[in-house]
Amino acid sequence: xxxxxxxxxxxxxxxxxxxxxxxxxxxxxxxxxxxxxxxxxxxxxxxxxxxxxxxxxxxxxxxxxxxxxxxxxxxxxxxxxxxxxxxxxxxxxxxxxxxxxxxxxxxxxxxxxxxxxxxxxxxxxxxxxxxxxxxxxxxxxxxxxxxxxxxxxxxxxxxxxxxxxxxxxxxxxxxxxxxxxxxxxxxxxxxxxxxxxxxxxxxxxxxxxxxxxxxxxxxxxxxxxxxxxxxxxxxxxxxxxxxxxxxxxxxxxxxxxxxxxxxxxxxxxxxxxxxxxxxxxxxxxxxxxxxxxxxxxxxxxxxxxxxxxxxxxxxxxxxxxxxxxxxxxxxxxxxxxxxxxxxxxxxxxxxxxxxxxxxxxxxxxxxxxxxxxxxxxxxxxxxxxxxxxxxxxxxxxxxxxxxxxxxxxxxxxxxxxxxxxxxxxxxxxxxxxxxxxxxxxxxxxxxxxx
Ligand code: PLP
Numbered sequence: 001x002x003x004x005x006x007x008x009x010x011x012x013x014x015x016x017x018x019x020x021x022x023x024x025x026x027x028x029x030x031x032x033x034x035x036x037x038x039x040x041x042x043x044x045x046x047x048x049x050x051x052x053x054x055x056x057x058x059x060x061x062x063x064x065x066x067x068x069x070x071x072x073x074x075x076x077x078x079x080x081x082x083x084x085x086x087x088x089x090x091x092x093x094x095x096x097x098x099x100x101x102x103x104x105x106x107x108x109x110x111x112x113x114x115x116x117x118x119x120x121x122x123x124x125x126x127x128x129x130x131x132x133x134x135x136x137x138x139x140x141x142x143x144x145x146x147x148x149x150x151x152x153x154x155x156x157x158x159x160x161x162x163x164x165x166x167x168x169x170x171x172x173x174x175x176x177x178x179x180x181x182x183x184x185x186x187x188x189x190x191x192x193x194x195x196x197x198x199x200x201x202x203x204x205x206x207x208x209x210x211x212x213x214x215x216x217x218x219x220x221x222x223x224x225x226x227x228x229x230x231x232x233x234x235x236x237x238x239x240x241x242x243x244x245x246x247x248x249x250x251x252x253x254x255x256x257x258x259x260x261x262x263x264x265x266x267x268x269x270x271x272x273x274x275x276x277x278x279x280x281x282x283x284x285x286x287x288x289x290x291x292x293x294x295x296x297x298x299x300x301x302x303x304x305x306x307x308x309x310x311x312x313x314x315x316x317x318x319x320x321x322x323x324x325x326x327x328x329x330x331x332x333x334x335x336x337x338x339x340x341x342x343x344x345x346x347x348x349x350x351x352x353x354x355x356x357x358x359x360x361x362x363x364x365x366x367x368x369x370x371x372x373x374x375x376x377x378x379x380x381x382x383x384x385x386x387x388x389x390x391x392x393x394x395x396x397x398x399x400x401x402x403x404x405x406x407x408x409x410x411x412x413x414x415x416x417x418x419x420x421x422x423x424x425x426x427x428x429x430x431x432x433x434x435x436x437x438x439x440x441x442x443x444x445x446x447x448x449x450x
Contacts, residue, residue: 002021003021007230024052028052039431040399042400043418043419044399045401046215046364048278049252049326049331051219051422056321060229060320064313064317065314065406073306078316080313080316081311081312081313083316084319088272088323089287093260093261096287096288100288100303100310101283101310102283103284105139105145106142107149108247108272109245109247109271111286111305112243112271113131113148115288116241116269117206117207118296118343119241119292122295123295130186131205132165132166132167132168133166136354136407137150137218138151168195169186170221171221171227175376178325188224190230192369193234200237205240206241208241209247210231212246214281215249216248217406219357219366219367219368220365221359224378228265231265232265241269242267244258244267245271246258247272250273250275250276251274251323252332253362254361255336258270268288268289275322280318280322281319283315283319335363342363342417345432346367353373353443354385354442355368355439360422364417366414367416367417369389379413379446384404385442386414389439391443400435415435417431
């Protein structure tokens with residue numbers, strides 16, 4: 001049975017669509033109460049990495065919940081949070097050794113930016129308060145995270161409540177002047193970030209927040225190999241903290257624990273979320289070095305950001321169990337290997353005129369749809385290409401993550417794939433096949449509507 005507002009007491013996210021009721025999942029598949037099966041091609045919202053139905057993770061949660069319901073992180077520590085912090089510190093690059101767990105990506109972004117600000121204030125540099133972020137980008141929906149995000153349609157009703165954030169163009173090579181080919185344009189080389197810092201006044205800029213590999217908003221755009229080393233150097237030279245938003249890309253999604261890893265770059269703060277507890281519990285984390293936190297420890301003695309459910313033992317236990325499962329089953333290596341298979345097979349989609357680009361790394365892929373491939377002209381927003389495509393895919397039994405309106409003028413259509421890391425070659429072929437059928441169906445519908 002599908003559900004639609006106002007047929008139940010749930011305030012659904014979308015008030016004009018129907019919701020199938022999912023009753024169980026196993027591996028890469030979801031099953032609804034009508035016996036329909038869906039291939040979870042996007043791991044929901046890029047969350048499900050170890051797959052559905054892993055009983056040892058469910059048992060780890062139950063076990064921890066049975067030991068203690070809740071203790072406040074202001075008064076107590078607990079086994080699970082200590083173990084999670086040690087696991088994440090072991091996986092993190094350089095001096096990123098301290099972990100502050102929260103329950104959502106937006107909360108982690110807010111906490112990371114507040115940590116950056118408090119660090120400068122307690123370092124005797126109170127003028128360093130400005131934030132710099134890229135366009136397009138997405139960092140969450142709470143008000144500071146939304147301020148940092150460059151997704152104008154999400155701000156429609158809330159503009160008056162948001163704070164100003166300086167912008168530099170993201171390295172989105174399908175849509176930039178150089179198309180990712182040397183000599184790189186300012187957006188793709190990192191020069192645009194330096195220009196923005198200088199424009200704002202380096203003595204006023206606290207932090208740059210950016211996604212190491214583009215998420216939904218630039219459709220898995222992968223910056224050139226020179227990009228992050230250059231941005232790291234620019235941030236260090238201007239004393240701007242580099243905050244890597246690895247909420248979507250972390251926990252193995254791009255074939256390495258963090259997406260920055262292949263660039264050999266260590267950020268000043270990293271935020272994780274989504275996959276770190278595999279979807280079994282809502283969990284996120286701010287990962288920071290002692291050199292930042294020591295300043296607070298010597299000064300006020302408190303990180304001025306407390307939330308009831310930070311350091312929650314049951315959520316942390318889910319994170320520990322997920323990280324151990326990823327390790328024991330070699331799933332991050334598998335994300336890299338299956339990612340190569342996925343990207344090879346996705347090349348077939350270029351046969352469709354409306355597929356402008358296919359890109360990504362590991363088990364993260366973005367497919368950009370265009371009305372005219374030669375000029376890269378997007379579909380008019382009224383066509384609702386990405387949304388119609390996702391609905392058609394769902395009808396065919398494939399879950400994808402659609403995204404539209406990422407470009408400055410509100411146009412743009414993307415479909416994202418991010419399947420669980422347990423996916424095999426045959427399931428990838430099934431996924432790409434269903435994707436192609438959904439493209440055909442959408443193209444036919446769009447043509448018929450004109
Ligand atoms: N940062 C990035 C890169 C994201 O993709 C998201 C969510 O999609 C967030 C932050 C916000 O995370 P959450 O939705 O868990 O608040």
